[in-house]
Amino acid sequence: MSVATLPSLILSVEPPPAVTPAAATPDFHTRPWVHARAIGGVAALGLAAGLAGQTEALARAPAGLAVGAGVVLLATPALIVGHQFLGMKAAPASLVSAVADAFARAGIVALGGAPAVLWLAATSEMGPTLGVLGLLGIGAFALCRVIANLYDVERAAGGAIEGATGFALVWTGLAALIGLRLLYTFAF
Amino acid sequence: MTSSTLAISVATAWLAVGLVVGAALLRRGAGAPAALAAVVVWPAMVSLLASGPALRDIAGPYGAHITAAFTALRAAAADAALAGVLDPVAITAVEVALRQADLRLAAADRLLADPAVAADDGAGRLVSARAHAAEQIEATLRQLVTVRVQVGLVALAGDTGPVRAHLAELAARARALAEVA
Amino acid sequence: MxxxxxxxxxxxxxxxxxxxxxxxxxxxxxxxxxxxxxxxxxxxxxxxxxxxxxxxxxxxxxxxxxxxxxxxxxxxxxxxxxxxxxxxxxxxxxxxxxxxxxxxxxxxxxxxxxxxxxxxxxxxxxxxxxxxxxxxxxxxxxxxxxxxxxxxxxxxxxxxxxxxxxxxxxxxxxxxxxxxxxxxxxxxPTVAPTFLRAVEGDVFSALGATTRSATGDYDDAWAPESAGVWRERRAE
Structure with missing residues (x-):
């Protein structure tokens, strides 16, 4: 026995477009609300880690913000200068927005991880350790995302991919070393 | 503060937030079971606070008919003799899409109520599109009655496959509608 | 449903x-x-x-x-x-x-x-x-x-x-x-039933103690060094 076909519910509406991987020029111009959330996320992670500690541990809560800001301020000029000196095609503004986007995304991850760190810090004395591990984790995520973003902006500008990827790896290595040094200063 | 004290404090704070979320859901018209569930699992329920009033609370011209039709359909699905013939999840998906279509109809009605819009040259197309949309909603509501009749017939015959397949197809279309909306 | x-x-x-x-x-x-x-x-x-x-x-x-x-x-x-x-x-x-x-x-x-x-x-x-x-x-x-x-x-x-x-x-x-x-x-089986024990240490310090016990080191003379995972060391 067959059932009469039910009428379509389409009311002058097109079927949704198929989801395809983004191949257009990447747009990293995130809204201020996203940046605020990212900054809040890193601060929340630090505060959660310092919750169960003494005043000294709480004072180290903004360490993540200091480390992130330090890496961006210290390493980004080297990125722009080196990128242009080597004749790569992406514009400096694209490079800056690629870095900002990566750090913004990492900050959002930090916000998501803050409740977990809060619970772990509240039930143990692992707070400061978790704070440092959390910062290392989101720092690694940010730098991996930077590599992906730099690859995308160079590809969109029509540049050589192999050179761009190699340069991105070298630069993120430098940024990682700067970040570790700053983390040691602010968190210990 | 010792770890025990801090852990108890965090647990108490969890329950306190849960009570606030549950109370807020009750005020918004969610049922008592949902509010009680929110006390325990409020991280999974906070999205209900941000979703706006429940869809059934704001209705277009066919709101009451849709409510009546799906109440009857769910009553049929809940009948023990017809267990498993209708997919409740697919029913919900169809209802949500139908209500969204009803709301779009209401939006079109509000536009046409504006004299400036009604006097525009393109208003005729809006009127005919509105009429077409209303026809489709009415046809779907009639078909839901047909589904109930055929569910009974199919259940007696034992061949539930076509009914479930058709409802699943309708649910898939409804999901596509909801994503577009 | x-x-x-x-x-x-x-x-x-x-x-x-x-x-x-x-x-x-x-x-x-x-x-x-x-x-x-x-x-x-x-x-x-x-x-x-x-x-x-x-x-x-x-x-x-x-x-x-x-x-x-x-x-x-x-x-x-x-x-x-x-x-x-x-x-x-x-x-x-x-x-x-x-x-x-x-x-x-x-x-x-x-x-x-x-x-x-x-x-x-x-x-x-x-x-x-x-x-x-x-x-x-x-x-x-x-x-x-x-x-x-x-x-x-x-x-x-x-x-x-x-x-x-x-x-x-x-x-x-x-x-x-x-x-x-x-x-x-x-x-x-030999311990009286308890609902909860006091929250002392964390699961990793407990794992560390269990590991030391597994190597035959049952010394209880441990002193906390600093907060965190590496918080215990043998007292001098």
């Missing part, structure tokens, strides 16, 4: 339940899904504590739903954040329904596994083996919940493997520490 129908649906096709992303569906599905998760977890707890007497079994039955529910709910914001950061955003309501559906499925599996766990624990299994059996059973029944949540996140995006590893590590930490806070579930 009857509870029986929902049970069947959750066991056969949790993804279909998880895809009920509309808010109306979340409000309607949350109570029965929670009931299934809590009921199944309680049965599992009953079986875990049964080897130490009815009182310990009752304590474990009360605490087990917390161990089931708390870690996935606390890690939910991280899953959502990672999905957004990787470029595969998923609505919070969809993730919520998927989590509840996954936990309900795990609760049902836990209820089914309860007699399997109870059998060896009822015949005076050595304590450490009993704990290992409990942990292995717990992780086995919890895995389907995690896979349901993982499938709720759309495919694609950048750095998804990194997100999965980060989420898995965080969830593992949460489960371990929450289990430590709520201990004991499987109690030593």
């Amino acid at each position: 009857s509870l029986f129908t929902l049970t069947t649906q959750v066991l056969r096709d949790p993804d279909a339940v998880a895809s009920s992303a509309a808010s109306a569906a979340l409000g309607r599905l949350a109570p029965p899904l929670l009931a299934l998760a809590v009921g199944g977890a309680a049965l599992f707890g009953l079986a875990a504590g049964a080897g130490s007497g009815p009182l310990q079994a009752t304590y474990a039955a009360v605490k087990m739903p917390v161990l089931f529910l708390l870690p996935p709910l606390v890690v939910l914001p991280l899953v959502h954040a990672f999905a957004e950061a990787c470029g595969a955003s998923v609505p919070w309501s969809r993730l919520s329904v998927a989590t509840l559906a996954g936990l309900a499925r795990s609760g049902l599996l836990a209820a089914a596994a309860a007699p399997v766990l109870w059998l060896p624990l009822s015949v005076e299994t050595p304590y450490h083996l009993a704990v290992l059996l409990f942990v292995a059973s717990f992780m086995t029944v919890l895995l389907p919940a995690l896979s349901t949540v993982a499938r709720a996140v759309p495919r694609g995006g950048t750095l998804r493997p990194m997100a999965l590893v980060g989420t898995a590590l965080t969830l593992g930490l949460l489960i371990a520490q929450t289990g430590w806070v709520l201990r004991p579930f499987v109690a030593r």
Whole structure:
């Protein structure tokens, strides 16, 4: 026995477009609300880690913000200068927005991880350790995302991919070393 | 503060937030079971606070008919003799899409109520599109009655496959509608 | 929808339940899904504590739903954040329904596994083996919940493997520490039943002490050096 076909519910509406991987020029111009959330996320992670500690541990809560800001301020000029000196095609503004986007995304991850760190810090004395591990984790995520973003902006500008990827790896290595040094200063 | 004290404090704070979320859901018209569930699992329920009033609370011209039709359909699905013939999840998906279509109809009605819009040259197309949309909603509501009749017939015959397949197809279309909306 | 129908649906096709992303569906599905998760977890707890007497079994039955529910709910914001950061955003309501559906499925599996766990624990299994059996059973029944949540996140995006590893590590930490806070579930037969022990140290310092004990070092003269994981060293 067959059932009469039910009428379509389409009311002058097109079927949704198929989801395809983004191949257009990447747009990293995130809204201020996203940046605020990212900054809040890193601060929340630090505060959660310092919750169960003494005043000294709480004072180290903004360490993540200091480390992130330090890496961006210290390493980004080297990125722009080196990128242009080597004749790569992406514009400096694209490079800056690629870095900002990566750090913004990492900050959002930090916000998501803050409740977990809060619970772990509240039930143990692992707070400061978790704070440092959390910062290392989101720092690694940010730098991996930077590599992906730099690859995308160079590809969109029509540049050589192999050179761009190699340069991105070298630069993120430098940024990682700067970040570790700053983390040691602010968190210990 | 010792770890025990801090852990108890965090647990108490969890329950306190849960009570606030549950109370807020009750005020918004969610049922008592949902509010009680929110006390325990409020991280999974906070999205209900941000979703706006429940869809059934704001209705277009066919709101009451849709409510009546799906109440009857769910009553049929809940009948023990017809267990498993209708997919409740697919029913919900169809209802949500139908209500969204009803709301779009209401939006079109509000536009046409504006004299400036009604006097525009393109208003005729809006009127005919509105009429077409209303026809489709009415046809779907009639078909839901047909589904109930055929569910009974199919259940007696034992061949539930076509009914479930058709409802699943309708649910898939409804999901596509909801994503577009 | 009857509870029986929902049970069947959750066991056969949790993804279909998880895809009920509309808010109306979340409000309607949350109570029965929670009931299934809590009921199944309680049965599992009953079986875990049964080897130490009815009182310990009752304590474990009360605490087990917390161990089931708390870690996935606390890690939910991280899953959502990672999905957004990787470029595969998923609505919070969809993730919520998927989590509840996954936990309900795990609760049902836990209820089914309860007699399997109870059998060896009822015949005076050595304590450490009993704990290992409990942990292995717990992780086995919890895995389907995690896979349901993982499938709720759309495919694609950048750095998804990194997100999965980060989420898995965080969830593992949460489960371990929450289990430590709520201990004991499987109690030593010679110890009087207790609901909770004082939260002292953390699961990793306990693991460290167990490791030292396993190497034959039972010295209790330890002094805390500093806060954190590496907080204990031998006193001079």
